[in-house]
Amino acid sequence: MDNELIIKALEYVDNKQFQQLKALFSEMQAADIQELFEELTESQVIVVFRLLPKELAAEVFVEMDSDHQEILINNFSDKELKSVLDELFADDTADIIEEMPANVVKRILANSKAEMRKTVNELLKYPKDSAGSIMTTEYVALRRNMTVSQAFELIRKVAIDKETIYTCYVRDTDRKLIGLVTAKTLMISPLDAVIEDIMESNIISASTMDDKEDVAKMFEKYDFLALPVVDNENRIVGIVTVDDAIDVIHEELEEDFAKMNAIMPNEKEYLRTGVFELFVKRIPWLMFLMVSATFTGMIIDSFESALSGCAILVAFIPMLMGTGGNSGSQSSVTVIRGLSLGEVEFKDLIKVVWKEIRVAFLCGLALALINFVKIMIVDKAMMGDEITVTVALVICITLFVTVLAAKLIGCVLPMLADKIGFDPAVMASPFITTLIDAVSLIVYFEIAQMVLGIG
């Protein structure tokens, strides 16, 4: 449905039918217009952006990626820049500034109103991942002794400049947060009721320096539309709205996806990320893991005489290492997600280990049994008489021990990492896999030497 509008708009752009395009814009959402801009050339972006009505222009501007924003700013006259900036919320302006080169930042600040400049500068002071960095200062502030009808009057006056009017915050004279009133409460209360009597005074708030991920989790838990952010003295300094919380949830999960797969997180869209940039995000872990595989190489080398005594053992190395790796990452991913969701904590270590041991026992047993049958039927037929019952036993016992070790390592390491303050996601699959590889090889060869009497 939206796509049709974008396709139509593209046609208008190509045919330079700007009047029709302008009319079409009134039917489109800001996010769709932003999608349209992604399809345009640089010079088209500049022309088409000027067709947008003032308020919509600002909305679309906020949705754009920083490359497009920079192009536009560089082509804006000071007057144009001012008119867009005037429509922006302080938190959006701060976000934009963070992505811009110094000369552009200067121009943005020079063309902002003094008050905005002050707010933006304050927002920029908060650390990158803090609640302060994602909050907005544009909230509705009520006084305790106002009546509902006075509150309505105030809201009506300021609504246009506030990010949300659905949760209003009640401040004491010293800006301390003492309550909140939802628009719903206002609407169902008598007009002469006093705010103090209808406000909720039992408020959940975040502190400016709280981790933004924790703040986002509070939205999930409590189903908030907005959350107040207070300083050390419980003075309200801003609010976080649910749309920003959703963005944080998303960003953090994508970061975890990247980290768990040995990629350094990247906030840009894949198709917009340069080849060299992708290379830089990917090579460190590849390099680290490649070099750490030196150990597995040395393990194999040190068992060379055992291997030459029973060459068929080599054929099962990939299966053993692969199954170990998969078993371990099943456990590590489960535990890492549990930690990140707050479902699992360090104090649950024993519970987790006990659970994983039992799961590993079942998995290991099932895999070993099936594998024994498979080796004696399929592999024996394919690879010949080198495969004896003893060889099959060595492989299956190793498999069982490997699965047990893998699941143990997979659950314990992330919890330890979390405990000592490391990011458990980084400990995931690839790193743990290297460790499991080493363990499974040692187990394999030791058992082989014991059972087969070789080496």
Add this chain to the structure above:
Amino acid sequence: MDNELIIKALEYVDNKQFQQLKALFSEMQAADIQELFEELTESQVIVVFRLLPKELAAEVFVEMDSDHQEILINNFSDKELKSVLDELFADDTADIIEEMPANVVKRILANSKAEMRKTVNELLKYPKDSAGSIMTTEYVALRRNMTVSQAFELIRKVAIDKETIYTCYVRDTDRKLIGLVTAKTLMISPLDAVIEDIMESNIISASTMDDKEDVAKMFEKYDFLALPVVDNENRIVGIVTVDDAIDVIHEELEEDFAKMNAIMPNEKEYLRTGVFELFVKRIPWLMFLMVSATFTGMIIDSFESALSGCAILVAFIPMLMGTGGNSGSQSSVTVIRGLSLGEVEFKDLIKVVWKEIRVAFLCGLALALINFVKIMIVDKAMMGDEITVTVALVICITLFVTVLAAKLIGCVLPMLADKIGFDPAVMASPFITTLIDAVSLIVYFEIAQMVLGIG
């Protein structure tokens, strides 16, 4: 902060100080009380739940997991059950029913009001992953010819039973959706303005059968608080609210985490999932991947004579397979996330492949060079004279080719899977890794035979 309340509440429960507990509940959020219940024994749950005031009781009930809900329902008198059910929204009731055994479902339906029973039955008809299944039917419906003050009057009357009053929907006489008005618009409009004149008629809606994941994405894109759901004839049948959309976003991402790591998705919390249940979620993929590793075994077996000519080659198998696997999963995870976020589509295949080839070239080259140096210095010192320049060359050329192949497979397979309607997440790391393992081994041995003239 919340934790303190929970700890205090636990104390009260243990000391049976129920009056104090009751007072404390008035300061606590439903989500925190639910957390408290998780720490209680079955009989404590039943006693403590009865202390909750009616409305809060329903809120807490909705937050609980289905095990606790079932315990409570089984211990409720019909009157108690009725009083909780009366406070629930239809979509929550439907969600609860979906998790309950048949006899409990019967009791729930028997104790629901006739109207609720009808709505719930309708909601239950929608497929599990559809927009219909997550929507609620409790929205505010306005008529086009109402005035703002009439709208306010209506909202005041029905607010308590509606899931949101911040977006009101304007229906024509035939229930067709013709517009929406936000509470903000109502609050800033003159009281005698007519709804038709202030409503937004250019509405984005979902259809009952749309995938709930697509619906959730629309919230992220457009920053909605609610989205109307319409039937084939554009009649509004319900709305989806942002809190439910957040839950869907979360659920789907957790599902992807599981699938990408060879686990069948599980909606339950880890610590609440039984050992056998975890086993069942994990064993299918482990089994499949173990059996599919037969191929790598056969490949190694078929090159046995080559290997016996140069035994040191075995020591580098884990490094080559590991680096291949990691390189491939970096690409596959990136592409799979891109597909799932809608940033990458099948029509971008050539662009993606070309980008991955260049990244792979850089990664492969860097890894091969470093590896050559490492082999000639570290490995030669550790493993002795078997390591010659030629052997190092064989390993590094294989490494380069493997990285190239791995990244190609990693990006192409998920896109093909998506194209033919398979879930790309299932194609991720473990499955692709098996393929890459096989490819890297073949490349290794072929290059070894060519360069070293063995086999």
